[in-house]
Amino acid sequence: MRYSSDYSNVQKMLPKIxxxxxxEIARRVIRSAKKxxxxxxxxxxxxxxxxxxxxxxxxxxxxGPAPSVESYLVIQKLVDACKLTGAKGVHPxxxxxxxxxxxxxxxxxxxxxxxxxxxKAIMGMGDKIESKKIAKDAGVNCIxxxxxxxxxxxxxxxxxxxxxxxxxxxxxxxGGGKGMRVAWDxxxxxxxxxLSKAEAASSFGDDRLLIEKFIEQPRHIExxxxxxxxxxxxxxxxxxxxxxxRNQKVVEEAPSPFLDEAVRxxxxxxxxxxxxxxxxxxxxxxxFIVDKxxxxxxxxxNTRLQVEHPITEMIxxxxxxxxxxxVAAGEKLxxxxxxxxxxxxxxxxxxxxxxxxxxxxxxxxxLTNYREPCSTPGVRCDSGVADGSEISMYYDPMISKxxxxxxxxxxxxxxxxxxxxxYVIEGVSHNISLLHDIMENEVYTSGxxxxxxxxxxxxxxxSVNFTPEKEKELLAMTAVVQRAHQxxxxxxxxxxxxxxxxxxxxxxxxxxxxxxxxxxxVRQLNVVPLADGELMVSIDGEASVxxxxxxxxxxxxxxxxxxxxxxxxxxxxxxxxGIKMVQHGTVYDIRVASARTAALWSHMPVPEEIDTSKYIIxxxxxxxxxxxxxxxxxxxxxxxxxxxxxxxxxxxxxxxxGGIVKSVNFTPGQNCxxxxxxxxxxxxxx
Numbered sequence: 001m002r003y004s005s006d007y008s009n010v011q012k013m014l015p016k017i018x019x020x021x022x023x024e025i026a027r028r029v030i031r032s033a034k035k036x037x038x039x040x041x042x043x044x045x046x047x048x049x050x051x052x053x054x055x056x057x058x059x060x061x062x063x064g065p066a067p068s069v070e071s072y073l074v075i076q077k078l079v080d081a082c083k084l085t086g087a088k089g090v091h092p093x094x095x096x097x098x099x100x101x102x103x104x105x106x107x108x109x110x111x112x113x114x115x116x117x118x119x120k121a122i123m124g125m126g127d128k129i130e131s132k133k134i135a136k137d138a139g140v141n142c143i144x145x146x147x148x149x150x151x152x153x154x155x156x157x158x159x160x161x162x163x164x165x166x167x168x169x170x171x172x173x174x175g176g177g178k179g180m181r182v183a184w185d186x187x188x189x190x191x192x193x194x195l196s197k198a199e200a201a202s203s204f205g206d207d208r209l210l211i212e213k214f215i216e217q218p219r220h221i222e223x224x225x226x227x228x229x230x231x232x233x234x235x236x237x238x239x240x241x242x243x244x245x246r247n248q249k250v251v252e253e254a255p256s257p258f259l260d261e262a263v264r265x266x267x268x269x270x271x272x273x274x275x276x277x278x279x280x281x282x283x284x285x286x287x288f289i290v291d292k293x294x295x296x297x298x299x300x301x302n303t304r305l306q307v308e309h310p311i312t313e314m315i316x317x318x319x320x321x322x323x324x325x326x327v328a329a330g331e332k333l334x335x336x337x338x339x340x341x342x343x344x345x346x347x348x349x350x351x352x353x354x355x356x357x358x359x360x361x362x363x364x365x366x367l368t369n370y371r372e373p374c375s376t377p378g379v380r381c382d383s384g385v386a387d388g389s390e391i392s393m394y395y396d397p398m399i400s401k402x403x404x405x406x407x408x409x410x411x412x413x414x415x416x417x418x419x420x421x422x423y424v425i426e427g428v429s430h431n432i433s434l435l436h437d438i439m440e441n442e443v444y445t446s447g448x449x450x451x452x453x454x455x456x457x458x459x460x461x462x463s464v465n466f467t468p469e470k471e472k473e474l475l476a477m478t479a480v481v482q483r484a485h486q487x488x489x490x491x492x493x494x495x496x497x498x499x500x501x502x503x504x505x506x507x508x509x510x511x512x513x514x515x516x517x518x519x520x521x522v523r524q525l526n527v528v529p530l531a532d533g534e535l536m537v538s539i540d541g542e543a544s545v546x547x548x549x550x551x552x553x554x555x556x557x558x559x560x561x562x563x564x565x566x567x568x569x570x571x572x573x574x575x576x577x578g579i580k581m582v583q584h585g586t587v588y589d590i591r592v593a594s595a596r597t598a599a600l601w602s603h604m605p606v607p608e609e610i611d612t613s614k615y616i617i618x619x620x621x622x623x624x625x626x627x628x629x630x631x632x633x634x635x636x637x638x639x640x641x642x643x644x645x646x647x648x649x650x651x652x653x654x655x656x657x658g659g660i661v662k663s664v665n666f667t668p669g670q671n672c673x674x675x676x677x678x679x680x681x682x683x684x685x686x
Contacts (some may be wrong), residue, residue, distance in 0.1 A: 021093030023384030026053035039489035045071035089113035098304040115328040121278040125301040145212025171200035180247040191214040222287040223271035233270035248256035254311040257447030316347035355429035356462040362397040363429035373422035400662040432585030481549040513598020616679040622646030
């Protein structure tokens with residue numbers, strides 16, 4: 001998409017803007033502002049003082065302590081930062097105050113431009129209760145539900161029964177999956193009401209809830225709109241956001257593999273009609289639920305830039321941040337609907353600091369080794385972190401948005417798999433293994449997905465399964481290549497005795513034992529080094545396969561070929577017994593030794609594991625919000641014991657087997673660290 005590169009008017013109206021956000025979205029806004037010749041001001045909390053967005057902005061202002069309620073959510077501090085620096089406009093990013101009418105009003109009162117929609121749109125669309133009424137009047141299809149605020153748990157149960165289960169209990173304000181839960185019965189409704197209310201209050205400062213029908217097996221498809229203050233509105237195709245967990249998006253793509261041009265046009269026109277009904281200006285997104293028959297129902301309108309906006313930019317060529325700034329500077333849209341077309345396919349994977357094996361619990365800590373996979377064409381990584389950055393308990397656990405672009409969907413998927421393989425993240429748990437598994441999933445690759453994809457494909461939760469046999473062999477072979485390189489570069493004194501002759505002469509054939517995990521069999525690899533550095537490797541006496549590698553000491557990513565097939569794994573550490581490696585996001589502690597030594601592994605004593613079954617252990621650092629038991633209580637298996645808040649999510653800690661409570665080690669409001677004993681039982685039997 002081509003449009004004017006003349007920024008003189010924008011530079012005159014908005015010579016300096018403040019970004020009222022943090023992390024990757026702050027960096028994203030800074031990039032477009034710099035391209036337009038606009039000065040930028042970053043704001044930061046004490047926890048973000050060394051963040052990348054602070055370094056990249058022209059100026060930076062500290063706005064308070066780490067908790068967002070004391071910094072990023074304090075309107076007056078942001079207004080004061082504008083006054084201090086002379087910023088003429090504010091881009092709110094997403095989350096925090098991006099859809100807060102009071103923030104917009106406070107800026108307007110000071111003559112500071114809000115780079116977003118006006119009061120009417122924020123008030124009408126920012127309230128899910130009011131937005132449904134407006135959407136219905138604008139001729140937009142709406143989901144059946146109760147249009148009024150739900151005041152208490154009893155009312156929630158009555159309303160849910162009237163609508164018919166299942167229902168969605170959701171916050172009236174905000175988005176991003178916070179304050180949203182599906183309920184399938186009365187008891188679930190009460191819990192959903194309580195937890196959603198607490199999350200909404202914590203995330204948005206607004207705990208109002210509504211209830212609507214939960215449409216089973218739906219697709220989540222949203223329309224990107226762009227409007228100016230002169231009544232011009234266009235839609236920039238759609239994004240499919242059906243791959244979700246806890247109502248929060250994990251993988252998005254544009255366009256949708258499900259829509260046809262007729263449905264796309266109808267949804268786009270309804271989205272524009274809704275935008276015009278609230279005098280919308282700036283970028284916004286109208287979200288729809290689409291059933292199997294392509295019937296679409298209005299879900300909500302996000303009056304801000306979406307997290308997943310990069311995939312729209314990739315397929316349309318439109319810089320949405322630039323367009324937002326232009327509109328805020330009083331310019332007319334230079335785009336018409338006829339100017340907008342779809343070219344290629346884009347996929348976005350949200351890389352989170354969380355453990356998908358442990359029900360997606362967030363992970364906090366330092367990124368001890370961090371390398372983004374941006375070395376190949378068609379790969380974009382929007383992040384706010386680097387080596388040594390801290391993933392804090394105070395903010396959302398998203399590390400980055402990894403985007404791939406190609407001519408068609410299959411190529412974009414293959415490019416995503418390669419990019420995920422090259423993404424190095426150490427120091428915190430992450431979801432790359434899940435993301436790669438999704439890219440390999442036949443249901444996903446077919447395009448036949450719905451918002452219950454993760455629940456259906458991983459009914460017992462996501463677990464890291466060892467790779468298929470062919471890939472096990474690939475991994476073992478690559479381990480050999482890696483070990484050979486390590487030994488070639490090691491000093492003689494450093495090596496173990498059994499490798500002494502191998503270190504002296506890598507041209508001689510040798511045998512090694514390789515074990516991918518303690519419960520996996522030991523594989524014997526026979527290796528014949530060739531003159532050109534290639535190895536001929538056989539596993540357990542099978543036919544030899546040529547293996548080559550480009551590994552070097554300075555890099556953790558191993559590129560090579562196995563039998564002529566390209567391979568990529570990460571060799572992230574040398575251990576006393578072998579190599580720690582990563583394949584498709586899964587970490588393997590591989591043992592490598594001489595064949596004779598490996599034969600003795602089965603005779604080694606196994607350390608006894610500590611029994612922690614009588615404790616409720618904090619799975620992550622956070623704040624204890626409530627304790628449901630006290631010493632002497634008899635607790636049944638599955639009963640709620642405590643609620644732990646971390647990264648703006650409320651996590652219920654439950655008794656796994658039940659028992660009698662011996663001690664409670666925390667009170668509401670206290671912070672705890674990962675692996676702290678929150679509650680101890682006298683015994684672990686109900």
